[in-house]
Amino acid sequence: MNQARIKRVTEQMRRQGLTQILVTSTASIYYLTGFWVEPHERMLALYLDEDGRAVLYGNAIFGLPSTSELPVITHSDGEDPVGHLAAAVRPGALGIDKFWYSKFLIGLLSHRSDVTPVHGSDPVDLCRKCKDDMERAAMCHSSSINDQVMASAISALREGVRENELASLVNRAFLARGADCEGTQLVCFGPNGADPHHSGDGTVLQPGDSVIFDIFTPIGRYWCDMTRTIFYRSAGEKQRQVYELVRRANEAAEKAVRPGILLSELDSIARKIITDGGYGPQFTHRLGHSCGMECHEPPDVSDASHVPLESGMVFSIEPGIYLPGEFGVRIEDLILVTETGYEVLNHYPKDLQIIG
């Protein structure tokens, strides 16, 4: 148990009027207890009250040891997964972690009509938002690996290559440099780049294609996440114009980062440049997301996110323009907020690049 973190979480609970919460995300439980468990469809929940009393409820298959500091109450595959938990929570408001499965919440409520579920992730998420020194070092390291892997991926572009070959190459390059696991890397050629979430398939590289590499992985549990768009063989006038607009939006938002400014202001700065350039409707998503032990963490970087920046926050700045049937451009860095300004964690260049 990390008692210093527990204490910060309970302070946040008091500030928000929460007397009890269920922490259920793998990363949040790890953050507080040191146990990393991916429960998949099985039940795992850390009950925490405002005095810092913690009890972990989970399936016996996870093999977690019970201690006096952190009692572990287990159930087996055949048992009601929320039975013990339902017997233990107090009446009234119960903060629920955002991604807990509804099947467990509905099960809990069916036992306990005197419990009112409320949003309960903030106490932990607000602590996780500002990375401590160890976490900052881990994220700098991950992003420096990402710079290397991006260089490998871009240098592997050649006639006939398929998106999923490059995605596989990116995974291998990450693993060889210490990544925790393989994942779905986004590699998009030409028109595929107009879908912000396209993942690498059998599409073959064509001369004149834009190529989006949006690559990310956890290394030592902390994620990197970077996007570069480059051009294969040639770049037309429209491609160049769109690229420069996105680059300007990315750089202007990054330069504005400092403690006190709102995340929503960063979104506005980037969005105004793209809108003034005539592509506002084609910038279809938020500017970015926070990042840490999960690739996407709250708070997000959107026009609705009126959260002032604080030292230690790490988030992406990733404006994009998507032209269905034609191509897409996205440029993304991770940014660390420092006491006086910011540090860009990615160093792979952003000048327009034509390969091959």
Next chain:
Amino acid sequence: MNQARIKRVTEQMRRQGLTQILVTSTASIYYLTGFWVEPHERMLALYLDEDGRAVLYGNAIFGLPSTSELPVITHSDGEDPVGHLAAAVRPGALGIDKFWYSKFLIGLLSHRSDVTPVHGSDPVDLCRKCKDDMERAAMCHSSSINDQVMASAISALREGVRENELASLVNRAFLARGADCEGTQLVCFGPNGADPHHSGDGTVLQPGDSVIFDIFTPIGRYWCDMTRTIFYRSAGEKQRQVYELVRRANEAAEKAVRPGILLSELDSIARKIITDGGYGPQFTHRLGHSCGMECHEPPDVSDASHVPLESGMVFSIEPGIYLPGEFGVRIEDLILVTETGYEVLNHYPKDLQIIG
């Protein structure tokens, strides 16, 4: 929209007294609409009423086209993701898909205190449980690829190899044969095999190790999932004894498969053999899980799963024995229930094998 499937789902809804449900899993939405969307932390929900009226609610970033058959109502990143949905659902019981995030359910309930959430996955899950001819063919194909990849993985065992190298090799072998993506493959050497969920790390192969390969991937959206345990260089008396016990449990449960028998009976058959052999407490998990467009689907194969087998069901039979600090053994096949019995979808041999 697959109207035949919608009709079967609404029949199930009536049988269960549900007048409205929210379908939110990627695979279930695909099963009914043909749209495959992985929403990650964003909101996507298919509202379905007992007359088969369907409306899809989701983030605009998914780019889903609205039609008269399936109206799509979108929100942007900055908007309340459940606002439109809250305005549309009827008072009373609302079936909720099992893995919907609590943050959305709590958001919905904060708008609508006249709505009571109830378990709502069964109508779709009961339809998905029995695979149709196309689905059976897809699963046979996936498992035949798995046989090939298992053979490649086992033949790659050699002095000095690390678990995560083999996991990466398995992913590449799957991809080369048409897998949809890469994933976390379970490769466990020696004592690591005593953790049923250990995933491949930097552990180096040692003579005398048991080696568990639990490998799985979707191919054409349908999963394969197979486990084999083999021995490197030698197998001691205890390893042989435990192996044969697990193999007998696996084979006895498989031979009992036929329409009408209960899933829980299969669990009992395997568990009795392992218990009689003296290792009951070391068989720490359910016998298996159903499989289809998700690797783990309901119903599970456990002592609590009193579900009679029907033709078209596909599930795993995967008994295991886990000896902390020593080794583990697990043997898993996917089984298809046929009109008169069963078909084992995996053909990689299960005789005790010593390699190297």
